[in-house]
Amino acid sequence: MRLREAVASVRETGDFTAVQESIPYARFMGITAELVEGEVIGQMRYSDHLIGNPAVPALHGGTLGALMESTAIFKLLWHGETTTVPKTINITVEYLRGARPENVFARAEFTRHGRRVANVRVFAYQDDPDRPVAVATAHFLLVQE
Numbered sequence: 061m062r063l064r065e066a067v068a069s070v071r072e073t074g075d076f077t078a079v080q081e082s083i084p085y086a087r088f089m090g091i092t093a094e095l096v097e098g099e100v101i102g103q104m105r106y107s108d109h110l111i112g113n114p115a116v117p118a119l120h121g122g123t124l125g126a127l128m129e130s131t132a133i134f135k136l137l138w139h140g141e142t143t144t145v146p147k148t149i150n151i152t153v154e155y156l157r158g159a160r161p162e163n164v165f166a167r168a169e170f171t172r173h174g175r176r177v178a179n180v181r182v183f184a185y186q187d188d189p190d191r192p193v194a195v196a197t198a199h200f201l202l203v204q205e
Contacts, residue, residue: 067143076100076134089126093134100138102131102166111161119159121194128153128182128196131166136178136200139170146178146200159193162186176202 066078076093080086090105104110104127112120129151136146164184172179182196183189 064143067137091127091130100135102127104164106161106163117161121155124184124194125153127166128184132168132180132182132198135168144203146202149199149201151196151198153196155194157193
């Protein structure tokens, strides 16, 4: 299934599986998304290859950034009017605490969503959504079809 068809399928069914399967990087990282009470929630399943410092041990910061960027894109695809993946303009990640070797979740919210540019804030957490391990601010160029 092509990505455009996968995005259209997500909007019809609310199931992100087809989109996730069409992105090899998401499969490698164990990044998935699902709708929970109408909100897109990203998840990165723990795996040993995600550890950045085995002495601590803690998840590598880049894996958290990948989860947060992917979650923002999934949200844009869910709420957007295009079936083209938005282009990342920039992303800034604030690491607040070490992420334990466990599953990590992320939720995104729009701070601005225009016709050409979207600004998204993403919160990554493990046990408690009110205690994020990292927060990101991302800006995306929305590609017109």
